[in-house]
Amino acid sequence: MKTIAKLGQEFGEYVIKVTAELLGSGEPKSLSEMERQVRGMLQKLGQFLLGSWLSLLEASYPAETSRCQCGGEGLYQYKRCGTLLTIVGEVSYKRAYYLCPECHKGHYPLDDKLGLRPGQMSAELESLSGMTGAQIPFGQGSDLFEALTLISLSDQSVAKATQAMGAEVGRQEEEWVAQSHDLDWLQEQERLADRPTRLYGALDAAKVHVRGGKGATEHPWRDLKIGAWFTTTTQPPTSPDEDWQIEATDITYYCDMQQAKEFGSLVWATGCQQQAHLAQELIFLGDGAEWIWNLVSEHYPEAIQIVDWFHATEYIAPVANALFADDQQRQAWIKRRRDDLWQGDLEAVIAAFEPFTAHAKAGEVAHKAFTYFTNNQHRMDYPTYRALGYQIGSGTIESGCKQIVSQRLKVAGAIWEPHNAVLTAKARAALLSGQWDIISSRRELSSLPLAA
Numbered sequence: 001m002k003t004i005a006k007l008g009q010e011f012g013e014y015v016i017k018v019t020a021e022l023l024g025s026g027e028p029k030s031l032s033e034m035e036r037q038v039r040g041m042l043q044k045l046g047q048f049l050l051g052s053w054l055s056l057l058e059a060s061y062p063a064e065t066s067r068c069q070c071g072g073e074g075l076y077q078y079k080r081c082g083t084l085l086t087i088v089g090e091v092s093y094k095r096a097y098y099l100c101p102e103c104h105k106g107h108y109p110l111d112d113k114l115g116l117r118p119g120q121m122s123a124e125l126e127s128l129s130g131m132t133g134a135q136i137p138f139g140q141g142s143d144l145f146e147a148l149t150l151i152s153l154s155d156q157s158v159a160k161a162t163q164a165m166g167a168e169v170g171r172q173e174e175e176w177v178a179q180s181h182d183l184d185w186l187q188e189q190e191r192l193a194d195r196p197t198r199l200y201g202a203l204d205a206a207k208v209h210v211r212g213g214k215g216a217t218e219h220p221w222r223d224l225k226i227g228a229w230f231t232t233t234t235q236p237p238t239s240p241d242e243d244w245q246i247e248a249t250d251i252t253y254y255c256d257m258q259q260a261k262e263f264g265s266l267v268w269a270t271g272c273q274q275q276a277h278l279a280q281e282l283i284f285l286g287d288g289a290e291w292i293w294n295l296v297s298e299h300y301p302e303a304i305q306i307v308d309w310f311h312a313t314e315y316i317a318p319v320a321n322a323l324f325a326d327d328q329q330r331q332a333w334i335k336r337r338r339d340d341l342w343q344g345d346l347e348a349v350i351a352a353f354e355p356f357t358a359h360a361k362a363g364e365v366a367h368k369a370f371t372y373f374t375n376n377q378h379r380m381d382y383p384t385y386r387a388l389g390y391q392i393g394s395g396t397i398e399s400g401c402k403q404i405v406s407q408r409l410k411v412a413g414a415i416w417e418p419h420n421a422v423l424t425a426k427a428r429a430a431l432l433s434g435q436w437d438i439i440s441s442r443r444e445l446s447s448l449p450l451a452a
């Protein structure tokens, strides 16, 4: 068996060799050139070290047998070379190979123990390149990744890594869904959980351009539904004209491209992880979309429902624009409606739109506003919400839509395979939620046989 001292000596000799090569390579033209060369050298040293370390884990004289997955005893054959694609580049190592006489399958105990995937990306490389792909388009991602790490990956490899992480998010969600239907687990939560005092939930959707079915010439835009859980200590605004931003803390985003009913089980399952159902105060923010409030009422009947203030006010101006040519009159009319809405006088707001629902020019928009305020009036008691210190803006979830969809999925000209869009979105949601390390570890653990 190779000893640490022996490997240390080999490493020392290797350092001397590459140092001599580096320093003997002639006069450098710039500091940048020197930096690049030193970086290249460090990478070579890294490969040497990682390879040595792996060899150190393997005995010189391996055991004669090793337990096979089928339950039989694999017989030692010889040491076989494997290549790992790691964050320091390609690393070659040797490990014992066993063949099982019963099932005729071969296995490598070292690979199994460490979850090594020869010929594939290492877990660390996958996590880092996947993180890059969750941040920026895959093509740009592979270029940036190579510039920063000297590891050259194809666009497809970056895409694959990102989507593998997204798939891991999906597996975690499946576990959560199972837990959220498990009565024992739920009862346990009730006993143990440190109940949130005030928790916010928010829902929204944004359109993603996806490929139509097989042979389709039309490529539809489909809704990616996005949810957020968060808390905040920001106070709500004190006047309707204040330009305010919610500073949410502990934001967790989740998303999927499903019908509302299916998405509802994810709303419930992610909520269970936040103890949303046990919160002393649970507040949901959203625009007026019916699916949102149906889901909230179904899963959290006790929650306080609040329609986003900005969405609500957007219904006012179009009516004023159609009614008045005079700017002063128009502004005055808008201000009165806004003030009434701010004061929570929904009766006055609704009454202001009603007479115009059949108006020649304003009829359509007035009818829309009338319906919107009538249907959502119980979600617009803004003075009460403000008095209680509740947020009345859904900025947190809109920011989630923007970061997940506008900034990442809406790449110029991109038409996504729906499944890949969902996986990429889930990876990005995990990254934005500060969950990347958890997802990476889960993914690495899942490649170990004991976890399977």
Ligand SMILES: [Zn+2]
Pocket: 068, 069, 070, 071, 072, 073, 100, 101, 102, 103, 104, 105
């Ligand atoms: Zn076997």
